[in-house]
Amino acid sequence: MADTSDIKKGFKMLMDGVPFAVVDHQFVKPGKGQAFVRTRIKNMMTGAVIDRTFKSGEKLEKADTEERTMQYLYPEGDARVFMDTRSYEQISLTNEQLGENVHYLLDGTEVDIMLFEGRPIGVTPPTFVELLVTETEPGFKGDTSSNTTKPALCETGLQVNVPLFVNAGDKLKVDTRTGDYVERVKG
Amino acid sequence: MAAPADLGVLQVMALRAMLLASIRRFFEERGFVEVETPAIVPSPGLDVHLAAFEVRAWRGEAVGWLATSPEYQMKRLLSAGAERIFQLCRSYRAEEQGRHHEREFTMLEWYRANASSDDLIRDTEELVAFVANALDQPAPEVQPPWQRLTVDEALQFHANVDLDALVNDEEQFFRVWAEEVQPRLGNERPVVVTDWPSSMASLAKLKPNGMADRFEAFFRGVELCNGFGELTDAAEQRRRFEQDQAERRAAGAPVYPIDKRFLDDLERGMPESGGNALGVDRLLMLLLGADSIQDVMLFPEERL
Numbered sequence: 001m002a003d004t005s006d007i008k009k010g011f012k013m014l015m016d017g018v019p020f021a022v023v024d025h026q027f028v029k030p031g032k033g034q035a036f037v038r039t040r041i042k043n044m045m046t047g048a049v050i051d052r053t054f055k056s057g058e059k060l061e062k063a064d065t066e067e068r069t070m071q072y073l074y075p076e077g078d079a080r081v082f083m084d085t086r087s088y089e090q091i092s093l094t095n096e097q098l099g100e101n102v103h104y105l106l107d108g109t110e111v112d113i114m115l116f117e118g119r120p121i122g123v124t125p126p127t128f129v130e131l132l133v134t135e136t137e138p139g140f141k142g143d144t145s146s147n148t149t150k151p152a153l154c155e156t157g158l159q160v161n162v163p164l165f166v167n168a169g170d171k172l173k174v175d176t177r178t179g180d181y182v183e184r185v186k187g
Numbered sequence: 188m189a190a191p192a193d194l195g196v197l198q199v200m201a202l203r204a205m206l207l208a209s210i211r212r213f214f215e216e217r218g219f220v221e222v223e224t225p226a227i228v229p230s231p232g233l234d235v236h237l238a239a240f241e242v243r244a245w246r247g248e249a250v251g252w253l254a255t256s257p258e259y260q261m262k263r264l265l266s267a268g269a270e271r272i273f274q275l276c277r278s279y280r281a282e283e284q285g286r287h288h289e290r291e292f293t294m295l296e297w298y299r300a301n302a303s304s305d306d307l308i309r310d311t312e313e314l315v316a317f318v319a320n321a322l323d324q325p326a327p328e329v330q331p332p333w334q335r336l337t338v339d340e341a342l343q344f345h346a347n348v349d350l351d352a353l354v355n356d357e358e359q360f361f362r363v364w365a366e367e368v369q370p371r372l373g374n375e376r377p378v379v380v381t382d383w384p385s386s387m388a389s390l391a392k393l394k395p396n397g398m399a400d401r402f403e404a405f406f407r408g409v410e411l412c413n414g415f416g417e418l419t420d421a422a423e424q425r426r427r428f429e430q431d432q433a434e435r436r437a438a439g440a441p442v443y444p445i446d447k448r449f450l451d452d453l454e455r456g457m458p459e460s461g462g463n464a465l466g467v468d469r470l471l472m473l474l475l476g477a478d479s480i481q482d483v484m485l486f487p488e489e490r491l
Contacts, residue, residue, distance in 0.1 A: 027285025028369070031403065031413040031464075032234055032389050034361040035283070053366050055358070056282070 002060045004037045012044070012063040015052075019044040019063035019116050029056070044114065045121055047099065064117050067124075072109045080105060082113060082120075091120045098122075103158035104129045104176045125176045130185050131155055133170045136162065149181075194477070199485055202322065206471050207275060209321030210295060213314050219271040219297060224260035226277065227251045230446035232258070233431035234389060235438060238281040240290075252443065253279035256464055257296055258390065259449040262417065265300050265460050266452035273297035275467065286479040287409055289487050293467040300458040304391075304400050304416035307461035308333075308379055311404055311412060315377065315470065324474045328376045333404065336372075337382035345371045354384045372405035379404050390424070391415035406473050414463030421454040 002013070011022040020041040029035035035056035042049045044065070054060070070082040070091070079092040080102065091113065095102050097120075104125035105111070112124040136152035149161040152172070160174060160181045171185040194202070211221065231239035231252035239252040254260075256278050264272055278294040299306055312331035319326045339350040346367040353360040372378050381402045383391075388399035392415070400416030418424055428445045435442045468480035481487035 027283070027288055028365045029236070029283055029285075029288060030361060030364065030369075031410060032236070032387055033364070034236055034358050036362065036365045038365065051366075053362060055362075 002062045004054050004056050004058050004060065006060065006062075007037055007039060007054075012065045013041075014061040014063040019065055019121070023049060027056070044116065047122075066115045067112045068115060069110055070113045072105045072107065072111060074107070082111065082123075093120050093123060100179065101125050101176070103154070103156045103179075104131075104174070105156065106131070127176060128173050128182065129176055130171050130173055131158060133162070133166060133168050133172060136166060136168055138167065194475070194482060196485065199483055202471065202475070202483070203485070205322055206318060206467065209318045210273075210275060210314070210467070212321070213317045214271075214273045214297065217271070217310075219273045220269065222261065222264060222269075222272045222274050223276070224254075224257045224264075224274060226254055226279075228254045228259070228446070230259065230444050230449075231255050233428055233435070233443055233445070235431060235434045235440065238283075238440070239443065240279050240281045255280050256294060258462070258464070259446045261296060261298055261462070262457060262460075263449055263452045265298055265417075266455055266457045269298075270300045271298070284488065286481070287469060287472075289468065289480055289484065291488075292480070295465045295467050295470075296462065298417075298460055298462040300460045302459070302461040304381075304402055304414060304461050307414045307416075307463045308335075308402055308404075311379075311414070311463055311465065312377075314465075315411075315474075318470065319474050322474055326474065329406070329474075334376060334378045336378055336380050337398075338380055338384065339382065341368050341372065341380055350384065354386065357386065360384075369405065369410070370408040373407055373409075377404050377406040377411070388418070388427070389415070390418050390427075392418040392420070409469055409473060410466075411469055411473065412463050412465035414461065417457070417460040417462055419453065419457045419459060421450055424453055425450055 007022055007025050009022055013020055021044055022039055023042050024040040026038045028038055037054045037056055039052050039054065040049060041052055068084060070084050073081045073083050076092060079094045080098060081090055081092045083090045101123050109125065113120050114122040131154035133152045134155050137150050148164055150164060151159055152162045152166055153159055160172065160179065162172065162181045166184060173182040173185050175182050227242050227250060229251050232255040237255050239255055241252055242250045244250050257274050257276055261272060261274060274296050276294055277291055279291050281290060284290055312333050315329050316331060319329050342348050342350050346363050348363060353363060379402050382398040383401045385393055385397060385399050388401060391399045391401040394400045403413050404411045432442050468484055471483040472480050475483060477483050481489060
């Protein structure tokens with residue numbers, strides 16, 4: 001059994017059968033009173049973030065979670081199929097479970113799959129992915145410095161705001177944590 | 188106020204030296220005498236939620252505990268006739284670690300004989316403004332006088348609940364305090380919270396209205412100090428100590444001994460006095476706008 005002294009960023013605990021990951025935490029103790037650990041925790045099934053205050057020393061149940069690196073294979077109905085490259089075991093996650101991350105999956109992309117009690121519940125894509133632009137308004141020659149942006153549609157269905165000089169057929173580096181354009185990739 | 192940026196170790200060293208020097212100057216200008224009391228004490232403080240480090244000699248024989256505050260010995264000096272004393276010392280709390288807590292931290296404690304908690308609140312306001320100036324952080328928001336709130340008002344204002352509804356459930360009181368009240372206290376300017384429930388009087392006397400003569404100042408949601416109109420009634424003090432011990436026993440916490448010499452001296456007589464304990468690391472953190480006390484310490488545990 002764990003307790004509040006085990007709490008740190010990323011600590012995973014089970015509450016009412018649901019796994020939560022600690023996003024932020026703070027020890028609070030009035031000079032003459034009960035100590036608490038205030039936490040911000042993320043529901044690993046839904047992504048919802050909530051605040052929860054624990055009494056210092058309170059017992060916590062560790063969540064049985066495991067992260068495994070897998071390769072994205074292909075879509076199948078409204079799900080996506082991944083494979084463990086060592087065991088060749090295949091698992092699938094629904095598009096709903098993948099959320100925004102569905103837009104960062106290209107054939108062969110290596111991702112970290114979060115397993116809860118052996119079942120996949122989520123995915124962490126690489127921090128940066130390179131995506132091909134399939135549609136955007138034509139660029140303006142020479143305009144490389146403007147702060148103005150325009151929308152561009154990528155091969156995975158992701159829509160990003162890009163500088164005006166980006167054209168269809170360009171490859172973009174995208175930050176998967178924010179969904180933001182980083183730079184145009186040469187070649 | 189200046190942004191903390193990333194303070195380098197030499198900057199922290201210089202700022203701490205200026206801070207300590209300015210605190211000493213403040214008290215010397217007001218006729219206070221600097222005192223030193225031991226770090227290893229026969230009783231480390233009996234408050235139910237305090238955890239102390241036990242000190243053992245090399246063959247394992249118990250020597251005492253590291254003081255959680257220098258309160259008992261400083262009050263014994265008041266009983267001996269001292270009128271204005273202050274101390275800058277390390278205090279130790281075994282189970283407190285976080286952005287605003289360090290198990291070994293620097294405490295400023297001062298006492299005035301023949302004075303009230305109001306006098307101590309005034310000292311606190313003037314001290315913080317003085318130190319801010321000395322550090323070249325002349326913060327208009329810390330200039331006296333500070334806003335005052337009773338505990339009841341603070342609860343009503345920030346948590347929409349009356350003290351009456353919480354006073355019999357201390358855990359719930361502190362949960363509401365930690366979640367809803369304290370984070371909102373003193374966001375613009377420091378605020379002094381007075382009139383604590385008598386069950387949380389600790390070493391404070393009771394006021395005519397039945398509340399504890401205890402105050403705490405908060406700035407940007409951080410508790411900066413805790414002061415008392417001091418309890419001078421030895422019999423009442425013994426009763427509270429025995430009650431603390433019973434509560435510790437019931438909670439399965441180590442039951443520390445009562446400091447008999449402190450009670451003896453109290454019995455012989457201590458003038459009506461006010462005292463205050465202020466977290467020096469927190470003060471520096473707040474004046475510099477830093478995020479944690481570790482940012483303004485030379486060797487917090489994480490870098491030791």
